[in-house]
Amino acid sequence: MLYINDLTKNYGSFTAVDHLTLHIPEGDLFGFMGPNGAGKTTTIRMICGLLKASGGAVRIGGTSAAVGSKEMKRLIGYVPDFFGVYDNLKVREYMDLYGSMYGMRSRDIARIADDLLELVNLSDKKEIYVDTLSRGMKQRLCVARALLHNPKLLILDEPSSGLDPRARVEMKELLKNLHSMGKTIVISSHILSELAEMCNSIGIMNRGRLVTAGRIEDVMQQLAGGKRIHIHIVSDMDTAVRIMKEQAGAAVESVRENEMIISHGGTDEEICNLIGQLIQNGVTLTGFHREEGNLESLFMQLTGGSTQ
Amino acid sequence: MKIRWNPIVKKDMQVAARSMRLSWGLFAYEAILAMAFLLAMAVIQASSANIYNNGNVYSSLVSLFPILAVAQVCIVALIVPIITASSISGERERQTLDIMLTTCMSPFSIVVGKVISAVLRILFFVAASTPIMALAFVVGGLSWGHLFWFLLTIILLSVFSGSIGILCSALCRRSITAVILSFAFYFMIFVLTFLPLLIKAALGSRSAGETPLFLLFNPIVFFEEFFMQIMTGKSLLGGAGYMFSKSDVGFITYHLTTGKAWMLVSAACILLLSLVFMLAAAWKVNPMHSSSGRKRRKARKA
Numbered sequence: 001m002l003y004i005n006d007l008t009k010n011y012g013s014f015t016a017v018d019h020l021t022l023h024i025p026e027g028d029l030f031g032f033m034g035p036n037g038a039g040k041t042t043t044i045r046m047i048c049g050l051l052k053a054s055g056g057a058v059r060i061g062g063t064s065a066a067v068g069s070k071e072m073k074r075l076i077g078y079v080p081d082f083f084g085v086y087d088n089l090k091v092r093e094y095m096d097l098y099g100s101m102y103g104m105r106s107r108d109i110a111r112i113a114d115d116l117l118e119l120v121n122l123s124d125k126k127e128i129y130v131d132t133l134s135r136g137m138k139q140r141l142c143v144a145r146a147l148l149h150n151p152k153l154l155i156l157d158e159p160s161s162g163l164d165p166r167a168r169v170e171m172k173e174l175l176k177n178l179h180s181m182g183k184t185i186v187i188s189s190h191i192l193s194e195l196a197e198m199c200n201s202i203g204i205m206n207r208g209r210l211v212t213a214g215r216i217e218d219v220m221q222q223l224a225g226g227k228r229i230h231i232h233i234v235s236d237m238d239t240a241v242r243i244m245k246e247q248a249g250a251a252v253e254s255v256r257e258n259e260m261i262i263s264h265g266g267t268d269e270e271i272c273n274l275i276g277q278l279i280q281n282g283v284t285l286t287g288f289h290r291e292e293g294n295l296e297s298l299f300m301q302l303t304g305g306s307t308q
Numbered sequence: 309m310k311i312r313w314n315p316i317v318k319k320d321m322q323v324a325a326r327s328m329r330l331s332w333g334l335f336a337y338e339a340i341l342a343m344a345f346l347l348a349m350a351v352i353q354a355s356s357a358n359i360y361n362n363g364n365v366y367s368s369l370v371s372l373f374p375i376l377a378v379a380q381v382c383i384v385a386l387i388v389p390i391i392t393a394s395s396i397s398g399e400r401e402r403q404t405l406d407i408m409l410t411t412c413m414s415p416f417s418i419v420v421g422k423v424i425s426a427v428l429r430i431l432f433f434v435a436a437s438t439p440i441m442a443l444a445f446v447v448g449g450l451s452w453g454h455l456f457w458f459l460l461t462i463i464l465l466s467v468f469s470g471s472i473g474i475l476c477s478a479l480c481r482r483s484i485t486a487v488i489l490s491f492a493f494y495f496m497i498f499v500l501t502f503l504p505l506l507i508k509a510a511l512g513s514r515s516a517g518e519t520p521l522f523l524l525f526n527p528i529v530f531f532e533e534f535f536m537q538i539m540t541g542k543s544l545l546g547g548a549g550y551m552f553s554k555s556d557v558g559f560i561t562y563h564l565t566t567g568k569a570w571m572l573v574s575a576a577c578i579l580l581l582s583l584v585f586m587l588a589a590a591w592k593v594n595p596m597h598s599s600s601g602r603k604r605r606k607a608r609k610a
Contacts, residue, residue, distance in 0.1 A: 048410050050595045068596040070412045084404035086319065088326035093319075100315040101411035145407075 001026040001184045002047070002153055007056035009042050009208075016042045018208040020056070024186060024201070026152075029179040031195035031216075032188035034205035035303050040188040041081070043205070044157050047186075048078045061152055074102070077146030081158035083138040085131045091117070091141060092126040095148065102149040109148065116144040120174060136167025140174060147178075154178065156187045160194060172198055192299055206303040220298065228253065228291040229271060231260045234284040243281055247274060261291075315413065316421025317428065320395075324429060337383060337433050341440050344379040348372050372444040374535055377458060380437065381465060381531055387433070388426055388466050389490040392473030394483035395422040396593060401483065409595060416590035419478070423470040423586060430466045434459065454538050461534050468527050468578050469494070471585035478592040501526040518558035524570070524577040533571050543570055 002024040009017040017039040024030045032040045045051035047058050049068030058067050060075045089097070092113065099109030117123045120140040125133065133141065139159055146154060156175070160168045168191070175198055179185055189195050195202060196216070203213035212219055233240050237255065244252050244262055249270075253261045264271055275288055324330050352371065396419075399405040408418060441455065473490045480486040504519035523529045536542060543565050557565070564570050591597050 045595075050406055050409055052596050068594075070414075073410060073412050076410065078407065078410040080403070080406055082403045084399075084402040084407065086323055086402070086404065088323045089319065093322060097315055097319045098407075098411060100313075100318070101408065101413045103412055149412075 001028070001061060002186065003057075003059040004043075004047070005057045005059070007043065007046060007058065008054045009039070009046060009051065010054040015208050017046070017053075020205075020208075020210050022203060022210060022213055024184065026061075026184050027179075027182050028201050029175065029185045029187070029199045031199035031202040032186060032205065033192065033195060033202055033299055034188075037207075038205040038303070039208040040205055041157055044078075044155055044186070044188060048076055048155060049073060050078075074149060075152045077149070077151035077154045079139075079142050079146045079154070079156040079159055081161050083135070083142055085138065087129075087131055089130050090126070091122060091128055091130055091133070094130050094141065095145060098145045099148045104149065112148060112150075113144070116147055117141075119147075119177070120144045121170070134167070136163050136170060139163060139167065139171060143171075143174060143178075152184060154183055154185045156185065158188055158190065160189060160191055168194065204299060204303065211303065228261055228263050229288055230291060231262065231275070231278070231288040232286045233258055233260055234286055236283045239281055240278055240283045240285075243278055243283070244274075247277075250274065314417060314421040314424060316418055317425045320422070320425035321428060324425070330429075330432075333387075334433060334436055337387075338436060338440070340383060341376060341379060341437050344376060345372070345440055345443065348375040373454075374539065376441055376444050377535070380434065380441075380462065384430055384433075384462055384466055385469055385494070385527075388430060388469035389473040389476075389494065390487055391426040391429060392422060392470040393477045393480075393486035393490040395426070395474060396477035396589070397480055397483045397486045398477075400481060405593075409593070414590070415594040416587065418593060419474050419586050419590045422474055422477075423467060423582075426470040426473070427463060427466040430462065431459075434462055457534070457538065461531065464575055464578060465527055465531065468582045471582035471589070472497075475585045475589040475592070478589040498526060498528060501529070515555065516557050516561070518561050520557055520561045521564070524564075524574045525581050526574075527578055530571065530574040530578060533574065537568060537571055543567065 002022070004020055004022040007017055007020040008015065020039075020043060032044070034040050042051065046053045046067065049072060053067070060072065063071060063075065066072065086094070092110075095113035095117070096106065096109050099113065100106070104112075114123065117126060120143055122133075122137060122141055122144065125137065130138065130141065143154075143156070143159070146156075159175075160171055163171060172194060175185060175187065179198070179200075187195070187199070199216060201213070201215050202219055204211045204219075231240070237258075237260065240260055241252055241255060244250055244260070247264075249266055250262050250264045253263050255261075264274065266274075271288075271290075275285070278285060349372070396405065399408065409415070413421075441458075469490075472493050473486070476486040476490040476493060477483070480489055501522045504522050505516055508516055508519050533543060564573055
């Protein structure tokens, strides 16, 4: 769906985005992560045609339209991290304004806006002035506005920033809904747990470079935590430690009373073989499990300990 | 075929119509014009009484029109840059410009929409002042045709002032800076168009040559010419003989300053200049062209 090839943005000698190459398949909910200054917003702005790239290319779907062209703009729905409102403009008029900016007919706008406002739970606010809505409602309205022209790709830049917990949950549910409807969504956020719950693929940026990207479980596999295996041993811990130390590619990390933690970069099959060797050598064990990684530790690891 | 409104115009008119600022602005506009009217009447009456000693004011009432028209033009020249200079920068301040730029509207449509909405708001003011202006026309003996031409002149000047305002708005981040810059720009155009003529005179040249042609771009000279045509039917620069004879100026200038040619060509030049300003504003607004805004973007979280 979204193909980013060698995208670069330089400000003089400072490189904000450094040769970014990324592919986001259709129907994905992609989470863009990175510390402040990593280049996420710059990348999003370049995709949306709000910033001229110093180099590289962006392509959406099968089109070869240039970034910033009308064809490209029709394919993208953009929700920024702020919500600018006009005084004295009602929700219905707000939708009408942006619909007409996409060249839609008033009748179509009214029909689609009704559906979208229902989707974002704002159908009873049509005649309310936009500036009187709560921040959460404004953000949901912004999502509805971005979907008016039925874009192929929805891009949200920090949609949950400044929202209260309830509004965050509502926003998360809304995005999950959209994802289940088959929309391709790119979302940048600092709230990693939220991304972990919603997204099926992620990309982590640091200092303008894409550190890693892919399906969330694949990325987790890269985590040291993902390689750590906890083995629950009932008897003969010494033999177990000796056998593990003899294994190439395995390292004993810690030994507790009934548990040994090893790191092993191999496949599940190789780990099963290893466990089998322990059993054959008389080690009694009750079970083993792979330590689950989490997005926070992955993020900290890949961004060199940078915090938000 | 159904005419499609520029969405910006529709939105701006909707927002403006609900704002108290419009009501207060109208009140102030009407009040100033009414005051100018009453003051002019008083002055005319007093001067007529002195000259003829019989208090007959009718022969002097014709000067009510220029007084009111100048008052209107001055107010328009003040208001339009304020409206347009805060339009693009105002969208930036409200953070709505980015969203607008991600839609299918081209930067030029956005700029044109902003100028049109400013002109429409001015027309609203002008329409509201019609009763006062009509008094000047009725007692001053001017025709409705003159009123029509006056309206066109106001539109032309609004477009010109609006295009300057919008360019400054595109150049500046803050609305107040844009307003100040647009007045400075306005003044600069006035001075720069006179500059070649003044330089020629300072150098002691007997003939101005074609340097007065720069005045074609001067909206104030255009308005003066418009008044001369309305009031006397002659050209300020040529036929009336106030400034040039055949030996004073070049061939093109001399022939342009006879009849109504100057006014028409000047109107075209002013429109052309307005178009250039609007194109420049659109170029500046277009993120795919603009190389500036670097500080802004760097300041934003990357």
